Amino acid sequence: MKSSRNILNIHSTINSGQYFLWEKINNSWYGIYEDSILKITLPEIKGNLTYEYDSFPIIANWQQPIFRLDDKYDEIIEDISRRDKVVENITKKYIGLRIMRQKPIQCIISFLCSSNNNIPRIRFILRNLSRKFGKKIEWDNNTFYTFPTLKTLATISQSELLHCGFGYRAEYVRKTVKTIIDQEIDMQLIKDSDYVKSKQEIMKLSGVGEKIADCILLFAFDKVEAFPMDTWIIKLLQKKLGQMIIPDSELKINDKFTPSQYRLVSNKIRDHYGKYSGYAQQFLYYSIREENGRRW
DNA sequence: CGCCAGGGATCTT
DNA sequence: AAGATCCATGGC
Secondary structure (H helix, E strand, O other): OOOEOOOOOHHHHHOOOOOOOEEEEOOEEEEEEOOEEEEEEOOOOOOOOEOEEEEEOOOOOOHHHHOOOOOOHHHHHHHHHOOOHHHHHHHHHOOOOOOOOOOHHHHHHHHHOOOOOOHHHHHHHHHHHHHHHOOEEEEOOEEEEOOOOHHHHOOOOHHHHHHHOOHHHHHHHHHHHHHHHOOOOOHHHHHHOOHHHHHHHHOOOOOOOHHHHHHHHHHHOOOOOOOOOOHHHHHHHHHHHHHHHOOOOOOOOOOOOOHHHHHHHHHHHHHHHHHHHHHHHHHHHHHHHHHOOOOO
16 A cells, blocks of 8 residues: 555654654654554655555555555645645645554553653653563564553553653552542543543543643544644744734743643634644744754 | 742642 | 742754
């Protein structure tokens, strides 16, 4: 199965801080997904705009759900581009950037780990966790480790988590895993409900506040209107988007916002960008990181 | 040494 | 309801 690069740019999509367990080996990207290893091989011939997809153990046509190829991409780009010039320009520049659809548990643990942390370290910690507690898979002359299952996660001790590098987030992981195992949150409800109700439910998890909830809903639960606001997006709001989205507001955007400030700005911003706000956010985030010379 | 990293929980006013 | 503080860790 192949797809054109003008609707999917692998590099920007994988390197946009949404899905941490990918690594490039030679001319292929390898990703961790459930019990399988995903593989994308880049074209060797210049001008060839197709990718080749593979996986082991095989998952047929995995790229369709994972890169959300079923989304009406053109319509989404047109919709968010209409909202303001900033996003219009960025979507032109980085066309092909996609949102990926992750498995809930991996996504939840990944973003629990993201609080007050940076992307290289998030990757480092998640890889440690996988190496120690995931299933070993030998493929393509390489060794890979899957992400541990919920059941396995429940058996991991606090000190083992600390040894992976979770730091103070180890307690979040332990509590969150227990909450999910004990079915104290309703995963089906999160899948089926709208953004507001799903967010309320996912925020019952320890370590999941406003921002991380938005990430989980956007990257694992199809809530494409979620607009996660991290420190970089907040800087952008202070610098160039604030007046456009929150005109004449008495709200002062500080470097951190309180939960109520977050909700207020979130409401305004989702009103501004509409039902595909999550896509707008991902373009903005990627753009900021590119402009600031990301290191990862 | 301080500041920052895809923040959140908890305690204090 | 809004601030202040602490959280573990590494890069710069």
